[in-house]
Amino acid sequence: MKKDIILAGVGGQGILTIATVIGQAAISSNMNLKQAETHGMSQRGGDVQSHLRISSDEIHSDLIPLGGADIILSVEPMEALRYLPYLHEDGWLITNSTPFVNIPNYPEADELYQKIKSVKNHVLIDADKIAKDLGSARSMNIVILGAAVKTLGLTLEQVEDAIKAIFGRKGQAIVEANIKALKAGFEAAK
Amino acid sequence: MKKLLLLGDEALAQGAIDAGISGFYGYPGTPSTEIIEYVQQNKVAIEKNIHRTWASNEKTAMESAVGMSYAGKRTMATMKHVGLNVAADPFMNSAMTGANGGLLVAVADDPSMHSSQNEQDSRIFANFALIPCIEPSDQQECYDAAKHGFELSEKFKLPVLVRLVTRLSHSRSGVVQKEMINENKMKTPEDPNQFMLLPAFSRTKYNRLVPLQAELEKASEESPLNKYIDGSDKSLGIIACGLGYNYLMENVSKNNLKNPILKVSQYPLPRKYVEKIMNECDQVLVIEDGMPVVEQQLKGYVNGNTKIKGRLDGSLPRVGELNPNHVAKALNLADIHGQVIPDVVAGRPPALCVGCPHADTFKALKEAIKDETNARVFGDIGCYTLGFMPPYKAINTTLDMGASITMAKGASEAGLFPAIATIGDSTFFHSGMTGLMDCIYDKSNVVIVILDNSTTGMTGGQEYTGHGRIEAVCKGLGVEADHIRVITPLPKQHEENIKVFQEEMAYEGVSVIIPRRECVQTLKKKLKSRR
Numbered sequence: 110m111k112k113d114i115i116l117a118g119v120g121g122q123g124i125l126t127i128a129t130v131i132g133q134a135a136i137s138s139n140m141n142l143k144q145a146e147t148h149g150m151s152q153r154g155g156d157v158q159s160h161l162r163i164s165s166d167e168i169h170s171d172l173i174p175l176g177g178a179d180i181i182l183s184v185e186p187m188e189a190l191r192y193l194p195y196l197h198e199d200g201w202l203i204t205n206s207t208p209f210v211n212i213p214n215y216p217e218a219d220e221l222y223q224k225i226k227s228v229k230n231h232v233l234i235d236a237d238k239i240a241k242d243l244g245s246a247r248s249m250n251i252v253i254l255g256a257a258v259k260t261l262g263l264t265l266e267q268v269e270d271a272i273k274a275i276f277g278r279k280g281q282a283i284v285e286a287n288i289k290a291l292k293a294g295f296e297a298a299k
Numbered sequence: 300m301k302k303l304l305l306l307g308d309e310a311l312a313q314g315a316i317d318a319g320i321s322g323f324y325g326y327p328g329t330p331s332t333e334i335i336e337y338v339q340q341n342k343v344a345i346e347k348n349i350h351r352t353w354a355s356n357e358k359t360a361m362e363s364a365v366g367m368s369y370a371g372k373r374t375m376a377t378m379k380h381v382g383l384n385v386a387a388d389p390f391m392n393s394a395m396t397g398a399n400g401g402l403l404v405a406v407a408d409d410p411s412m413h414s415s416q417n418e419q420d421s422r423i424f425a426n427f428a429l430i431p432c433i434e435p436s437d438q439q440e441c442y443d444a445a446k447h448g449f450e451l452s453e454k455f456k457l458p459v460l461v462r463l464v465t466r467l468s469h470s471r472s473g474v475v476q477k478e479m480i481n482e483n484k485m486k487t488p489e490d491p492n493q494f495m496l497l498p499a500f501s502r503t504k505y506n507r508l509v510p511l512q513a514e515l516e517k518a519s520e521e522s523p524l525n526k527y528i529d530g531s532d533k534s535l536g537i538i539a540c541g542l543g544y545n546y547l548m549e550n551v552s553k554n555n556l557k558n559p560i561l562k563v564s565q566y567p568l569p570r571k572y573v574e575k576i577m578n579e580c581d582q583v584l585v586i587e588d589g590m591p592v593v594e595q596q597l598k599g600y601v602n603g604n605t606k607i608k609g610r611l612d613g614s615l616p617r618v619g620e621l622n623p624n625h626v627a628k629a630l631n632l633a634d635i636h637g638q639v640i641p642d643v644v645a646g647r648p649p650a651l652c653v654g655c656p657h658a659d660t661f662k663a664l665k666e667a668i669k670d671e672t673n674a675r676v677f678g679d680i681g682c683y684t685l686g687f688m689p690p691y692k693a694i695n696t697t698l699d700m701g702a703s704i705t706m707a708k709g710a711s712e713a714g715l716f717p718a719i720a721t722i723g724d725s726t727f728f729h730s731g732m733t734g735l736m737d738c739i740y741d742k743s744n745v746v747i748v749i750l751d752n753s754t755t756g757m758t759g760g761q762e763y764t765g766h767g768r769i770e771a772v773c774k775g776l777g778v779e780a781d782h783i784r785v786i787t788p789l790p791k792q793h794e795e796n797i798k799v800f801q802e803e804m805a806y807e808g809v810s811v812i813i814p815r816r817e818c819v820q821t822l823k824k825k826l827k828s829r830r
Contacts, residue, residue, distance in 0.1 A: 136304060145470035148329055155649035170549035171470035174623035176635035190644045196637040216643045224641045
């Protein structure tokens with residue numbers, strides 16, 4: 110089994126947390142993993158990406174080849190499209206629909222949605238709204254993770270265990286909020 | 300043994316801790332920062348009190364590391380590639396003094412300039428200094444590089460450069476941890492003149508260093524980091540350096556290629572293997588992340604050598620970091636792409652954070668100089684370099700750490716008025732103080748704005764040596780007390796701050812204005828940890 114995942118978003122939106130949770134789930138089922146991140150200047154309100162590769166075989170490159178990604182997992186609709194050159198023709202585009210507008214020339218959201226829907230395999234959900242309705246706006250990133258669980262080839266239980274392992278230190282309330290968000294994302298993607 | 304999930308930077312740090320290091324010295328710089336950040340949070344390092352606080356700059360860090368090596372202990376200086384320029388003086392000369400305790404210089408290069416001003420390749424520096432260089436290809440090799448590097452350093456009594464690149468420094472993978480070695484005992488050099496570089500001694504040392512190269516080549520041939528993989532397709536041999544090896548193997552495993560491969564992760568080049576691949580194959584492709592260092596070495600000066608392929612003949616792009624697709628193309632494999640980026644996708648450049656104190660400083664400064672069409676603002680290295688971007692468009696130049704002050708000085712001496720420098724607090728203590736001395740000495744007509752956000756912000760909020768001492772230092776260096784002005788960069792202070800800028804521009808001499816308000820990111824972190 111092999112999954113190459115491009116995580117996309119804007120600095121501060123929490124894509125590294127998604128990477129950490131998937132990484133934890135992969136490691137605890139004895140998979141190999143490589144994950145390249147963006148640090149430094151580009152993090153400041155700019156576009157950020159992470160290349161996450163999990164595989165039962167040896168992984169060579171830290172970067173996913175163009176046209177090789179099984180999944181683009183994005184917490185922002187325009188950022189989802191930025192990495193299309195990486196997506197395999199049978200790959201999945203899974204993205205939040207709420208725009209993060211911090212530039213003056215941000216396009217019309219509908220234009221973005223049209224493009225997203227033109228991708229053969231796509232999931233477009235309003236993760237911001239789902240998280241807000243659950244009363245934990247900050248767990249938007251975990252909602253998106255939930256939407257990807259099936260495509261990732263993981264089970265809900267595996268990801269829940271990873272969330273417990275990672276958020277455990279922060280207390281039971283945070284763990285539960287995140288598991289709720291995960292399940293809501295999972296349902297929304299069905 | 301336990302498997303840890305570590306960034307390349309962290310793996311190197313953990314490897315050094317386990318290999319008995321006694322002190323890390325460095326200044327933050329992307330992508331090297333996480334080496335020391337990791338050590339600062341590492342329980343064992345804290346327990347053993349391994350030195351791990353930040354230095355004022357890369358030069359002081361390098362010199363401290365040489366001092367620790369002098370005293371017999373294992374040590375590492377850490378920096379980004381352009382930081383090595385700052386540390387170049389002690390670095391080059393440390394090849395002459397050599398090492399006593401194992402001395403590693405960990406330098407993280409940034410091909411493609413994700414967070415840098417240039418894409419210089421530190422392997423050239425190692426070659427320049429005539430010292431060994433280790434270039435790990437993955438996180439495990441980062442970990443192993445520490446112990447191997449210390450042994451190499453102590454065996455040959457030379458510093459060893461460990462070269463990382465962004466995609467390794469900032470990529471995470473599983474690392475197998477090995478048994479911890481004890482620290483060295485303190486022991487000064489057996490030869491009391493080893494670290495004495497009077498010219499007469501230097502000549503002797505150089506006469507040791509140059510012939511030593513043959514032995515270093517032999518060590519590279521025997522190194523576990525280098526290997527020759529035989530292959531039946533001799534039409535093309537491949538020399539893959541550092542991270543380039545991974546991009547190669549990505550393609551080799553997918554396409555079942557049978558070319559002979561020389562993996563290089565330790566320099567000087569393993570001569571025996573290079574000769575073997577050159578003799579055995581019709582052509583040789585060199586894959587290296589960064590500059591065409593090995594390719595140039597093999598190709599020599601005269602063009603027309605078509606046997607060697609790589610970045611110089613266009614087989615690979617001349618600039619920028621490599622990726623698996625570049626390598627696929629160089630191997631004549633299919634270059635697969637997904638869909639193109641739709642036109643509707645707009646660029647999203649980095650920007651100052653919402654609520655950033657620098658934003659208020661730039662707004663006031665812009666307003667203060669709006670009628671001064673000749674005013675120029677000399678910038679520096681840090682988050683505030685983003686003051687160049689709209690909506691601020693407040694600075695005109697960026698050269699290197701500290702250059703804001705000295706460039707403003709030079710320009711003012713050419714007749715430019717008003718000449719204004721903007722420099723961060725950490726950068727001021729890194730390289731700004733000496734420039735300020737020059738201004739005082741020459742009574743230059745400059746306004747120096749020291750943006751004090753109480754942290755080294757760009758690299759994620761590290762502490763710095765001069766914290767809390769800006770006014771005292773400026774005063775001590777000779778700035779008149781009346782012309783050291785502290786302001787608070789907040790929208791409600793806007794009018795007042797404009798007035799301060801204008802008053803100090805009107806003063807003929809050295810003025811220092813200190814806009815002081817904490818970085819919103821470090822403030823957020825602090826509040827979070829208090830909760």
